Amino acid sequence: MDTLSYKTISANKETATKEWVVVDATGQVLGRLGAKVAKLLRGKYKPNFTPNADCGDNVIIINADKVVLTGNKWTDRVYLRHTGYPGGQREMTPARLMARPNGEEKLLKKVVKGMLPKNRLAAKQLANLYVYAGCEHKHEAQSPKSIDINLLK
Secondary structure (H helix, E strand, C coil): CCHHHHCCCCCCCCCCCCCEEEEECCCCEHHHHHHHHHHHHHCCCCCCCCCCCCCCCEEEEECHHHCECCCCHHHHCCEEEECCCCCCEEEECHHHHHHCCCHHHHHHHHHHHHCCCCCHHHHHHHCCEEECCCCCCCCHHHCCEEECHHHCC
């Protein structure tokens, strides 16, 4: 019996095969898009997924301004933060966040960050996410491949 064929292969920073992918957010529901992008960033769609290594892809999201929220979530959902001072609780709705400069990027990064683990590796994986409001992006030199996010589970 060959015992070498049963060894578990763990990926690390040197052996990970990172790719560049483009995701079109036109008409996509925000939470479902965020969950699939978080899995892409972690590398969970790859056969050599390792939880303690950054083996995920670099993800470019285009048309982030055309993302959809169902129901009245644009105005009823509330994101809370605290300044650290007494009485310093601030709230923000997705509609108000989208109206701000770079609001599309801030909203999508906030959603994806909440779906990643809460550790230092997640901060590195979130740095591999690039969000653009329009259909133009500046990563043509990396020759990213376009994927249909609806085909992923």
